[in-house]
Amino acid sequence: MTDHAHDLARVQEATERLLSAAAALDNAALAEPSRLPGWTRGHVLAHIARNADALVNVLEGRPMYVSPEARDADIERDAPRPLEAHLTDLRDSAARFDAAGSAPGDWNRTVELRNGVTDVAARLPFRRWAELGLHLVDLGAGYELEDLPVEFTERETEFLARRFLGRADVPPTSLSDGTRTWRTGLEAPEPEVAVTGTPADLLGWLAGRRDGAALEVKGGGLPALPPL
Structure with a gap:
């Protein structure tokens, strides 16, 4: 059985690793290509923050994203921001996800993600952990797949x-x-x-x-x- 409380704790740890890696960058590094084709490091950080808010939407019964176009536009909008703005957004969005994940709720309920994909609510914290873990590597800031837990x-x-x-x-x-x-x-x-x-x-x-x-x-x- 999936232990959502355990996974929420792992999300917090992964968030701190990401913040430490991002804080070691500078504005010039954010504009450089990430390991994801077509995305800078700023795009990766913007996506991670917006993904936290998207999963809050799912936990609270709203559509994950307004539309695919809106999702992409939000990432493009936020990608060029300076480092401090990214760090603040990452912290704030992570806190919103943690608050939503810590609220009482039916963790056995079925929730809908992007493109009609469904899952059990209890697996959402692990999905967030996956976003943080893989995108930390995508950032190209010193972490490799071998470094993941x-x-x-x-x-x-x-x-x-x-x-x-x-x-x-x-x-x-x-x-x-x-x-x-x-x-x-x-x-x-x-x-x-x-x-x-x-x-x-x-x-x-x-x-x-x-x-x-x-x-x-x-x-x-x-x-x-x-x-x-």
Whole structure:
């Protein structure tokens, strides 16, 4: 069972790591490209802040975003701000998310995210943790996938493997980091492809952050994954 209170505490820790990394930058660095195509570091920070508010909307029963266009416009609007404005926004939006997540509520209820995706409310804190963890790496400010907490890497790998499970455009695939195993892709009695690698390399491939070149693949080529 998902422990939302545990995950809210992990969100607070991840927020502090992000704030420390961002505070070490300067205005010039914010205008430089991040590791996400087409986005500067300022875009990444703006997205993280707006995502916190979007998840507050979900927790409080409102649409996550007014529209895809409004989401993109808000990020473009906020990206060029100076560092101090970003830091203040990140702190304030994180506090709003923490307050909404700490309020009494039915954590077993179904909530709707973007593009018609639904989930259980109790998993929203982990989704926020995922945003903070992966985008900290995307910032290109000294953190790598190898630096993320072991618990996060294991859970996000499992989450993403399940996300692609049953997809007809992904062959039946087994994943292993040498300790744990997962299944993804089209469901079948036996996997066609076996993919093995370090926890960071497996997560990077599933999350679209690495090309999978460091993975060992047996039974065929490395499957092409749909975009997240």
